[in-house]
Amino acid sequence: MITGHVEGNYKSSWTIVIELDKENGKRERVKRSIKKRDYKTKAEAERFMNQLIIEMEKGTYIEPSGMTLSVIFEKRIPHAKKGLGIQNLYAQRGDHKQLFQA
Numbered sequence: 001m002i003t004g005h006v007e008g009n010y011k012s013s014w015t016i017v018i019e020l021d022k023e024n025g026k027r028e029r030v031k032r033s034i035k036k037r038d039y040k041t042k043a044e045a046e047r048f049m050n051q052l053i054i055e056m057e058k059g060t061y062i063e064p065s066g067m068t069l070s071v072i073f074e075k076r077i078p079h080a081k082k083g084l085g086i087q088n089l090y091a092q093r094g095d096h097k098q099l100f101q102a
Contacts, residue, residue, distance in 0.1 A: 013035050015033050
């Protein structure tokens with residue numbers, strides 16, 4: 001089961017704390033800081049947290065990092081649905097470079 005809560009962090013940001021149950025019985029905490037200018041109320045921040053929890057449960061959550069777009073496509077392709085736009089078609093076929101040609 002995945003649970004979480006939102007903490008007020010300073011004047012300009014919220015901290016989302018999500019707790020994941022591991023198979024070995026231990027818990028892992030994932031923390032994510034978001035700006036209050038984007039999520040003005042705690043309720044908005046909680047809605048965003050709920051979206052993250054849903055992505056984690058489905059297995060489609062990608063941890064923010066310095067990943068290249070190509071790596072992100074590789075992780076998302078198995079979860080993509082058929083009948084999407086041309087960019088998704090290229091991504092499903094593995095033609096990532098065609099997306100960026102002039």
